[in-house]
Amino acid sequence: MLFNSLQFLLFFPSVLFVLFFLKNQKASLIFLLVASLYFYASWNFNYLFLILISIISTYISAIAIDQNTGKEREKKIILMFAIFLNLLILFFFKYYDFFRKELSSFNITSQFPEWKFLLPVGISFYTFQAIGYLIDVYRRSIPAEKNWINYSLFITFFPQLVAGPIEKAEHILVQFRNQIKWEKANLVNGFDLVLWGFLKKVVLADRLSVYVDSVYSNLEVHGGLTLLVASVLFSIQIYCDFSGYSDIAVGIARMMGFNLIQNFKNPYFSKNIGEFWSRWHISLTSWFRDYLYIPLGGNRVTIFRNYLNVLIVFLLSGLWHGANWTFVVWGLLHGLCRAFGMGFQKMTSHQTFFVKLSKSKFVDLINILLTFGFVTFAWIYFRANNLTEAHYIIGNILFKMELTNTSLRQTILPFTQSNVSIAHAIVVSFWVFFVFYIEKIKEVNFNFVLRLFISISILFFGKFDNVSFLYFQF
Numbered sequence: 105m106l107f108n109s110l111q112f113l114l115f116f117p118s119v120l121f122v123l124f125f126l127k128n129q130k131a132s133l134i135f136l137l138v139a140s141l142y143f144y145a146s147w148n149f150n151y152l153f154l155i156l157i158s159i160i161s162t163y164i165s166a167i168a169i170d171q172n173t174g175k176e177r178e179k180k181i182i183l184m185f186a187i188f189l190n191l192l193i194l195f196f197f198k199y200y201d202f203f204r205k206e207l208s209s210f211n212i213t214s215q216f217p218e219w220k221f222l223l224p225v226g227i228s229f230y231t232f233q234a235i236g237y238l239i240d241v242y243r244r245s246i247p248a249e250k251n252w253i254n255y256s257l258f259i260t261f262f263p264q265l266v267a268g269p270i271e272k273a274e275h276i277l278v279q280f281r282n283q284i285k286w287e288k289a290n291l292v293n294g295f296d297l298v299l300w301g302f303l304k305k306v307v308l309a310d311r312l313s314v315y316v317d318s319v320y321s322n323l324e325v326h327g328g329l330t331l332l333v334a335s336v337l338f339s340i341q342i343y344c345d346f347s348g349y350s351d352i353a354v355g356i357a358r359m360m361g362f363n364l365i366q367n368f369k370n371p372y373f374s375k376n377i378g379e380f381w382s383r384w385h386i387s388l389t390s391w392f393r394d395y396l397y398i399p400l401g402g403n404r405v406t407i408f409r410n411y412l413n414v415l416i417v418f419l420l421s422g423l424w425h426g427a428n429w430t431f432v433v434w435g436l437l438h439g440l441c442r443a444f445g446m447g448f449q450k451m452t453s454h455q456t457f458f459v460k461l462s463k464s465k466f467v468d469l470i471n472i473l474l475t476f477g478f479v480t481f482a483w484i485y486f487r488a489n490n491l492t493e494a495h496y497i498i499g500n501i502l503f504k505m506e507l508t509n510t511s512l513r514q515t516i517l518p519f520t521q522s523n524v525s526i527a528h529a530i531v532v533s534f535w536v537f538f539v540f541y542i543e544k545i546k547e548v549n550f551n552f553v554l555r556l557f558i559s560i561s562i563l564f565f566g567k568f569d570n571v572s573f574l575y576f577q578f
């Protein structure tokens with residue numbers, strides 16, 4: 105079930121209505137659990153058993169770990185088994201076919217049967233959330249959750265089930281234990297976030313996708329300038345799409361009385377890659393930091409090991425996004441840039457010239473533009489279907505920036521090339537600047553006039569054809 109579908113626009117108000125009249129906390133949580141399972145099953149009922157396996161295995165394992173006080177070896181065996189089981193399911197559905205095809209170069213593919221399965225939506229998100237919970241219990245950071253309703257809802261809570269944010273148990277489980285409180289401020293602020301998210305999704309991301317998809321699906325007919333514009337627009341599209349989803353998720357959760365973590369903090373205003381990853385997909389960055397980077401030694405090891413840890417984290421982060429070499433290269437590029445930035449910062453942190461330079465507003469602006477440029481360059485690998493396409497795009501941008509009439513016209517009026525009116529292009533351009541402006545200066549909190557303006561823009565200029573969110577494929 106997509107947030108931007110008629111089905112969801114009927115589903116969520118119904119859930120909110122029933123919750124409002126349920127005064128019993130346990131009854132409310134049971135109803136929310138049933139609604140969340142229905143939300144997931146509406147995509148593919150046959151795959152409901154996968155998330156149930158994850159819930160049951162991690163619920164039982166966490167309790168077993170919690171009760172095995174002083175038996176470190178047994179606790180570790182239980183932890184490893186539960187993590188292995190959940191990662192095995194993730195690997196089989198997400199990476200099996202990729203590795204099977206790669207092994208064909210060694211002529212041993214025949215030993216591995218071909219399996220064709222749909223990728224279970226949200227599997228990367230809820231698997232990581234469950235594993236993070238297990239590790240927290242093992243570390244004694246939190247006690248195991250004994251209430252199976254609370255824990256099941258922790259994994260299946262429908263606002264953030266299929267594309268995050270990846271919540272930590274210590275943040276969300278405690279909210280399920282408390283009585284749901286209905287407050288006008290939560291309803292109003294939550295509605296504003298939902299409205300803001302829909303604007304970014306259906307007016308901006310989906311409209312931009314028309315041009316981006318038309319260019320990336322016909323690379324050979326476009327010049328370097330058109331490819332550059334399409335790549336820049338994809339940077340805006342993926343931000344508006346993913347942050348739009350996060351806004352809707354946080355908004356509908358807040359309307360029901362729950363607070364999810366903020367997943368984006370103006371990432372395109374970052375001055376370096378390290379800052380970018382502290383602002384983009386914050387929940388995933390935090391997960392890799394807490395459950396991979398720090399256990400590897402973090403920065404408490406030698407400089408070489410520290411940089412190696414950074415590269416490992418980013419490579420696995422790239423692979424987490426998809427079973428394709430393009431994602432591996434994307435992760436590697438970010439890892440190398442992050443390691444280079446760390447090294448440069450170490451070398452210049454005590455040099456007066458660089459310290460003074462870092463305080464300059466003009467230098468900040470240059471750093472923001474350079475960071476955005478690098479992120480956009482890396483997004484080319486993220487968006488391309490394969491490495492050959494990515495290299496073709498980069499080569500044309502760098503060495504074939506010809507200003508042919510066709511290329512120039514498609515660049516200046518890109519939307520008219522995809523049967524979208526100039527009015528759409530003007531509205532999208534206005535809202536792109538306004539979205540980045542308002543998210544830079546304040547928290548989303550609107551008055552009546554702005555709500556009306558956003559609603560009209562959504563109704564008249566939104567693209568309502570149930571386009572899936574980009575991160576649903578991860």
